Amino acid sequence: xxxxxxxxxxxxxxxxxxxxxxxxxxxxxxxxxxxxxxxxxxxxxxxxxxxxxxxxxxxxxxxxxxxxxxxxxxxxxxxxxxxxxxxxxxxxxxxxxxxxxxxxxxxxxxxxxxxxxxxxxxxxxxxxxxxxxxxxxxxxxxxxxxxxxxxxxxxxxxxxxxxxxxxxxxxxxxxxxxxxxxxxxxxxxxxxxxxxxxxxxxxxxxx
Numbered sequence: 001x002x003x004x005x006x007x008x009x010x011x012x013x014x015x016x017x018x019x020x021x022x023x024x025x026x027x028x029x030x031x032x033x034x035x036x037x038x039x040x041x042x043x044x045x046x047x048x049x050x051x052x053x054x055x056x057x058x059x060x061x062x063x064x065x066x067x068x069x070x071x072x073x074x075x076x077x078x079x080x081x082x083x084x085x086x087x088x089x090x091x092x093x094x095x096x097x098x099x100x101x102x103x104x105x106x107x108x109x110x111x112x113x114x115x116x117x118x119x120x121x122x123x124x125x126x127x128x129x130x131x132x133x134x135x136x137x138x139x140x141x142x143x144x145x146x147x148x149x150x151x152x153x154x155x156x157x158x159x160x161x162x163x164x165x166x167x168x169x170x171x172x173x174x175x176x177x178x179x180x181x182x183x184x185x186x187x188x189x190x191x192x193x194x195x196x197x198x199x200x201x202x203x204x205x206x207x
Contacts (some may be wrong), residue, residue, distance in 0.1 A: 022066035063126030
């Protein structure tokens with residue numbers, strides 16, 4: 001059977017994907033300062049020259065890797081919400097799905113880069129761009145899931161997403177650092193869900 005040869009574009013896409021995955025793995029395992037372009041190339045199984053061809057600067061590589069993994073998480077979240085059984089408390093389910101993601105490698109990579117971007121001006125530019133795009137995507141998804149909120153107040157989706165992410169960011173950091181949890185995360189989530197249900201009752205519960 002004749003072997004089908006991949007096109008240059010296909011080979012390039014495969015190399016790029018391997019580099020992005022290796023970058024995230026390195027951020028999680030070694031942190032921002034321990035992540036080097038040489039190590040990323042080795043992890044990805046490509047030459048250092050190939051890495052430089054795709055990403056001339058380390059900041060470009062890190063920002064692209066973070067954007068890539070956030071795109072994957074966005075797709076996963078959309079699918080998880082679409083697969084919910086009928087009658088599921090949607091807002092509570094959304095919080096649970098997001099919390100599961102905040103405990104994974106994506107959040108660790110995000111945390112490493114957000115701290116580094118505070119003092120690295122070059123990294124900050126790319127990180128801010130990725131963060132803004134992700135935030136806008138999340139606001140759009142919220143509006144799709146809860147259109148009645150957007151109708152009631154066009155700014156509500158943005159406020160709700162900002163509030164949720166602020167809470168989950170803090171909870172995830174406390175969960176990640178030993179000794180920082182004052183109460184179990186499940187208990188904190190239950191309290192947060194109760195506050196949300198009071199502030200934003202489900203459509204069928206609205207008088």
